[in-house]
Amino acid sequence: MDFHLVPRGTDRNYTGFLTKTIVYVGSLILFLASFALTLSSIIIPKWVSYHSEKPPHHYSYGLNRRCSSLTDTCESFPQREDCHGENRYFCSMWRSVGFLMSFTVVLQGISIVAYLIILAGGKRLRENGWRILSILIVLSAIVQATSMSIVAYLFDNEDRFFVGWQLDESWIFCTVSWCIGLVCAGAIAIAAHTLPSEGGYELIPDHDES
Template identity: 55%
Template sequence: MTRVAVYSSALVAFVAATAMTLASIIIPNWIGWQVESPSGKFTKTLGLHRSCSSLDTTCRSFPQEEDCHVDTTYFCSMWRSVSFMMSAAALFELVTLVAFFILITGGKQKRESGWRVMSFLLVLVGILQCASMAIVAYLFDNDDRFFVGWKLSESWILCTVSWSVCMLSAAGICVSAYFLAPEGGYEIIPSERHEG
């Protein structure tokens, strides 16, 4: 059965994964472009909600209308889907954090029966992030706007690490539920017969 130590270890890993998820949403650097020239280094990065360039002093919202009328019409809808799924993943991560605290502080019975819900939440977060990562990788490989010099960047890597941690945590909780001895190690007391 799952123990406090298992949930606590998974919680520590999951807090790190949640921080990576939030960073990947906030930092506008899922796909980046960099070129060196005699006049200096030029960069452009695309985030879920903003695009930044070394030529501009401020970042602009992304995608904008002109970004959606290039040869591929599916780009903006897919990019917005990634943004929605990552926001949903962050919301479910907050729910999962609450579930962790309930299970850790809720007593032995909750820990023994709550591993299914916890594993489900972790897998759900992992699936949302994995799908987001895969869609961005697909767009990177297939959209004509990404040519030589573009690369998948820090936010994409953070998302990848985050969903991997979630899936491994879910697997660890499931394995512990099946293979660890019950918490507390209670033994059955043999009944005594009183002979008169």
């Protein structure tokens, strides 16, 4: 049986290339959803909330604000008076979460730019760009997971969070966001290792017995 070289631009491998591009585009759409959830978790002041039915009352902590339904207002948090004495530890940890989430936005923004560069770039970027992109996404997920864990730790150990308090929308948004990020990073890595490369040549058998 003889073999001969054919371009990898044949139908089978061209389809493989299209599939790899689709993985990039699909994961980008998912990652944009993750980015939106990250922004929502920062903007919406509902990381930890307290609900009371008698009398009806709602009180919540965000990364930068705390809100009360009694006064129907939100104020900056933590303030200077919230960071003295026994509250100093809580204040420091809460501010750390705010910094980490801001850092997450930066990492995710860079990841989106990397996505666009890879999709608009040539073969070399499409073949090798997944490495730096997946690292950026995983790093942003680690930072988010750290933020989520710190808030969960404070919720379990701070006396100010007694019965009736609960982890709320923003904490959930953060959790879902980094989970989606890991899915995107995994999809990119799997596609890079399993789908055919773009271009080049491959050996195929010649069935002509003559």
